Amino acid sequence: MSSLPTIAVLISGSGSNLQALIDATQTGKLRAKIIVVCSNRKAAYGLERAAKAGIPTRTFSLKQFKDQGKTRVDFDVYMAKTIQEEYNPDLIVLAGFMHIVSPEFLSFFPRQNIINLHPALPGQFDGAHAIERAYEAYKQGKIQHTGVMVHKVIADVDRGQVILERPIPIEDKDTLEDLENRIHSIEHEIIVEGAQKFLDEL
Numbered sequence: 001m002s003s004l005p006t007i008a009v010l011i012s013g014s015g016s017n018l019q020a021l022i023d024a025t026q027t028g029k030l031r032a033k034i035i036v037v038c039s040n041r042k043a044a045y046g047l048e049r050a051a052k053a054g055i056p057t058r059t060f061s062l063k064q065f066k067d068q069g070k071t072r073v074d075f076d077v078y079m080a081k082t083i084q085e086e087y088n089p090d091l092i093v094l095a096g097f098m099h100i101v102s103p104e105f106l107s108f109f110p111r112q113n114i115i116n117l118h119p120a121l122p123g124q125f126d127g128a129h130a131i132e133r134a135y136e137a138y139k140q141g142k143i144q145h146t147g148v149m150v151h152k153v154i155a156d157v158d159r160g161q162v163i164l165e166r167p168i169p170i171e172d173k174d175t176l177e178d179l180e181n182r183i184h185s186i187e188h189e190i191i192v193e194g195a196q197k198f199l200d201e202l
């Protein structure tokens with residue numbers, strides 16, 4: 001019996017997208033095994049989600065590195081080296097991982113097997129706070145809709161090859177919370193579909 005492909009998930013917060021991945025591996029919708037969940041925030045609730053699912057967790061603190069006089073690149077190299085040498089996953093999924101990884105981090109993964117979920121369409125609102133920025137742009141009449149995408153991770157933030165994207169409507173009566181809820185529900189689908197699509201194309 002062939003073993004399942006392995007996934008490392010990187011998080012920073014609540015982990016609702018991690019939970020979607022966990023649930024999908026349990027129902028068989030995602031034919032893979034999550035072998036580790038890493039967070040750059042020790043208080044991330046997603047770590048509890050992983051523990052409840054029996055998945056090993058690791059935390060990496062940039063502040064600890066800086067307190068020891070080390071650099072952001074030292075932190076990235078340590079994190080990448082740990083993931084690669086201790087777990088060697090077939091796929092790394094950034095699921096709300098709020099840290100821009102350096103070229104040094106990416107150099108540990110020459111197969112470009114890192115994907116990211118981003119709550120915007122390609123080239124629209126790269127970086128953090130994308131949902132709020134899309135909402136403001138809609139209110140200013142600059143856009144008619146927004147979307148979410150799963151893309152490969154390269155040094156240029158949110159500019160990697162798009163694996164899946166999905167448009168998401170915005171309505172005049174929407175509050176920011178309405179839009180966030182609509183986006184999050186689609187995120188939970190597309191992160192699973194995007195991970196499976198990547199693995200199917202390995």
Ligand SMILES: Nc1nc2c(c(=O)[nH]1)N[C@@H](CN(C=O)c1ccc(C(=O)N[C@@H](CCC(=O)O)C(=O)O)cc1)CN2
Nearest residue numbers: 097098099100101116118127128153154155156157158
């Ligand atoms: N080199 C890359 N790193 C990351 C990518 C990427 O495509 N290339 N995707 C991001 C995820 N992301 C948006 O999807 C994103 C996350 C965080 C930030 C950001 O500004 N982070 C700040 C810290 C913010 C905080 O701590 O709250 C930082 O890293 O200094 C921008 C975009 C994941 N990384």
Ligand SMILES: NCC(=O)N[C@@H]1O[C@H](COP(=O)([O-])[O-])[C@@H](O)[C@H]1O
Nearest residue numbers: 013014015016017018095096119127
């Ligand atoms: N630039 C990436 C980014 O902004 N990602 C955002 O972080 C959230 C993580 O939620 P979660 O911790 O509940 O999965 C996601 O909803 C996503 O919109």
